[in-house]
Amino acid sequence: MSWIAPSLTIAGKDLRLELRTRDVIASVGLFVLLVVVMASFSFPTTGEGRDAVAAGVLWMAFMFAALLGMGRSMAIEKEDACMDGLLTSPAPRESIFLGKLTANLAFTGVVELVILPVFVVLLRLAPAGGVPLLLLATALGTLGLVTVGTLFSAIAVNTRGREAILPLLVMPVSIPVMIAAVKVTQAAFAGGTGEGTVAWVLLMVAYDALFLLVAIATFPYLTEG
C-alpha cells in the first residue's frame, strides 16, 4: 500500500494549484453553466419525457465538465516538463495516475455539485426522495467517466492535436456508464427507485471497478519514453 501517500501528495499539489489560480473551475464551471441554461430553453418542463430528457442533458453537461477539466489537468503537467519531475521522483507510476484521478474527481465533483441545484431549480424538477439516488448516480457515473478520461488524457496530451482528441477517445468507451448514469438519474428525478435501477447501479459499479483496474495496469506504459 505504498501508493496512498504519493497519490495524496500529487492530488494535493493539483488542488493547491487550483485553489491558487482557480483556473479550471472558473472556466469549466462557467461553460457548463451556460450549457445548462441554454439547454433549459429548449426543454419540455412538464410531460412524459421530461425526466428522461433532463437526465440526458444533465449528463451531457457533466461530460463537458469532465472532459474540459481533465484535458486541462494533464496539459498542466506538460508545461515546464512537470511530468518529467513526477517521473523521476520515487513515486510509483500508478500513484501518479491515482493522484491525477483524485484531483480530477475533485474538480469535476465541485462543478457538478454547483450545477445540480441550478439544474433542479431552473427546470423545476422535484426529486424529493430521489436525492440520495441522484447523488449516487452522479458519484458512480463521474468515477467511471473520469477514470477513463484521466487515462486517455495522458495519451491525448502527447499527440499532435493535444487535448482536442480527448473527447474522441473518451466518448465511445464511456457509453455504457453514461447510459447507466442517465437511467438512474432519470429514476431519481421521478422521485425514487425505478424497477431496473439496481441493475444499472451494479453495471456502474462493475464498469468503474473494471476500468479502474485496467487504467492502473496500463498507465505506467504511457509514461515510457
Added chain:
Amino acid sequence: MNDWGYVAVAYVGSALLYGIYVTWLLRKERRLERSAGDLQPR
C-alpha cells in the same frame, strides 16, 4: 426500390468496398516495395 434492389445494392456495395480496399492495399504495397529497393528474403 424493390426487394432485389436492396440485395443488389448490398452485394454490389460490399464488393466495391472490399474491392477498392484490396486494390488500394496491393498498389500501396507495390509502391513501397519499389521505395524500399530490392529486398533480400530473410
Added chain:
Amino acid sequence: MRTETLPALDEGLADVRPTARAPYRKLLGTATIVLFAVLIPLALVWAPQDAKQGDPQRIFYIHVPAAWIGFLAFFVVFVGSIGVLRTGKRRWDDIAASSAEIGTIFTTAVLITGPLWGRPVWGVYWTWDPRLTSYLLLWLIYLSYLVLRGYVPEPARRARYSAVLGIVGFLDVPIVYLSTRWWRSEHPTQFVFERGGLPTEMLITLLVGIATFTVFYAYLMTVRVRAGRLQEAVDEEVFS
C-alpha cells in the same frame, strides 16, 4: 508496482527488415476468390427464399460473416495490443494496426448492409437495438484507434498509446452490448432473430460465408502486415 523501466519498443533493424511475400499468401488469395465464387450463387440462387422476409434476407449471408470478422479483427487488435505492452516487440504493433484497419472495413460493410436489410424487411433503416448499437460503437472505437495513430508520429509511442486504446476499447464492447440490451428491453425490440431452426440450405450458405470471410481476412492480414513493415522500413530508410 513496477518502478523499473519497462521494455522499450524494439527498434532493432532485424525486426524492421521486411520479409519476402509469405509463401501461403497466394494460396489464401486464390482460396478467397474460389470461396466467393461459390458463396455468391449459393446466397443469391441456391438458398431458399425466406418465408417471412423474402429475398432481402439474402443480405444476411454477407452481413453476418462480416460482423463476425469485425469482432474477430478487434480481438486480434486486443491480443496485439497486449503483446505490444508486454513484449515491446514491434511485430505485435504491426498485427494490431493491420487488424484495426481491416476490421474497420468489415465493420463499415456491416453498418451498410444492416440498414439495407432492415429497410425492406422491417421498414426502418436503423434502430437502437443492442446489436446495432454495439456495432456502431465498435465502429467508432475502431475509428478513434485509427485517428489516434494518425496523431502520433513517433513509432514507439504510437504503438503504446494505441495498445492502451485497443485494450480498453475491446473490453468495452461486451459492456456496451449488455448495457444497450438492458436499455432497450424497456421498449421491447421487434427484431427477435430466430436463429434456431435455420433451414439446412441456409445454414450451409451461412457457414460457407463465414469460411469465405475468414479466409479473406487472413489474406488481407498477410498483405497489410507486410505493407506496414515496408512502410516502417521506408520511414526509417532501411535498404537491404
